[in-house]
Amino acid sequence: MGPTMRAVAYTGLDGPNDFQLIDEPVPTPAKGEVLIRVSRVGVNAADKILLDTGFNLFTGQPSAQISGSVIPGGEVVGVREDTGQRVVALCGAGGYAEWVAVSAARVYPVPDHVDDTDALTLMASGLTAWFLYEAAHVAPGESVVITGAAGALGSIAVQLGVCRGAGRVIALASTPKKRQFAQDLGAHAVTDSSAERLAGRLVEANDGAPVDVVFDMVGGKVFEEARAALAPFGRLVVFGTASGDSPTLETVSLAFGSHSVTGVWLPNFVDAGLAGPALDKLFELHGRGEVRTQEGPLFDLEHAREAQDALADRNTFGKVQIDVTTR
Template sequence: MRAVQITEFGGPEVVAVREVPEPRPGPGQVLLDVERCGVNFADTLLRENGYIVAAALPLVPGGEVVGRTTDGRRLAAMIESGGYAEKAVVSEEFAFPVPDEVDAVTAVALLAQGLTAWWLINHTGRVRPGESVVVHAAAGGVGSLAVQLAKMSGAGRVIATASTPEKRELALSLGADAAVDPAVEDLTTALREANGGGPVDVVLEMTGGRVTGQSIAALAPFGRLAFYGMASMVEPEKVSPRELQRRSATVSGFWLMDAFTRPEVLAKAYAELTARVIAGELSVVRGGDYPMSEVRRVHEALRGRRTSGKLVIDPRR
């Protein structure tokens, strides 16, 4: 079968489409004919062996797929690797039914991005009605969904940040009440001004560097910052426990893989997300539906932060 295989770590030039053996399902697993595979920023880090967990070569990347089993069931699933391929093995325990009303691009977007946004709003960030929520990278896959879910949760004010005027307009069209350029020198003041001059209750942060520290400084008493990524590749400055204590603030981390210890919660979340899509309450921002033969170009655009929304590849092309 055709698949994208990495045989050495490096830049986009190391991803190549090759013929590889078809995977075989083991106990508790099923084989999917893949309709679409999601492409994530984490894939570019994995390609360089710079992700949270070390990778072993050779490697077929890709951690989220949607497709059909040999008995005709349509499933979406998160997997450790192997998604950039015509066929993929998935665990039955972590495979979610996909209604026919939900297209393949949307079904994939509701996996890593959708489940992350849902967990950040409902668990890590614990957004309560009336609270203000800052969503960094609001035009991205997670951010665009988090803006919408925050509004659905009853957030009093949603403040989006995005790097270009076009991306900020997109965030506003999704329901954000204000949009801020994260490159401003004093981001703390900008976030407070966007919140009517007051501190903010919840920040969903995946940028790193100075954005993290200036976002923490914008928190209200009992405010929460949920850190779930570091797209800038710059470590945040150290957080002072005394400063957190002074404002009773909380900084917590989230990695979706840890949520897979609670498969029943994820199944509930995925079902809720698909139901909201069918009801017309939630929409996925499509960043591009590419043939697998163009995977190198997709990685270049994603790492260059030239994309918005969800990127997918079609292994049949």
């Protein structure tokens, strides 16, 4: 390890996707942090939202989820410090780099049977999918609608619905290929997310009954139509606004339907100490073949901007990642 490393910085000088490859000093871990040699970086819609709105400008670098290995001497619960064991971690900032210093509380060991790419997907997308079910208190036999069902997160949410005994998993996706993919993963029904009269189509897909739970990452019209399809005591969990349209909500309508709307933001669950046990369970389900990941596009650091563009186009399958080990 030399004194400097390659990293991607955001300057904002040429629009919201102005990423620059730079050389900068390898970070020195502060007390309570470990130094990780990065292998894979997850490309996230949340990064683009933060960059587009300016929320992340003070860091100068995209935040990220990473997989890699802890250098000897790192202190992480469950990690064999003397071997540089492989780990996944959630960074606060600066994940688009060869080396990252991360709070030890946000680092998790990876079992030998899971490779770096799958481990990153299971943490970055799988954990959010897991906590969607926890936040909605989904009971066996209940119906679940999943928007963005062909994406890295949505596809895992479909499989978790099957594993957890959902009565009917209804997958929303925008193209026939994506809907077929979701159905192949075990969805009981698939629906075109761009169709007119979507609320009615969701009820039809649920054998004529209103739905119990909706997981929405689209917002806009999809959010409104999905909420209209909720049964009494139905729950809607928001985990993104891919459409760019954050809907407003008439609260009195929640009272009339005894509905609840809540949100899931992964870092909150990580900081609450809830991620470790959930990730262990996801690794176990993956090892048994009950939850599988879809290989997504892989870019190098030099093409970080193209990686963000690929995600924004919403035509990809699987988790978009950056391979930091290639030059």
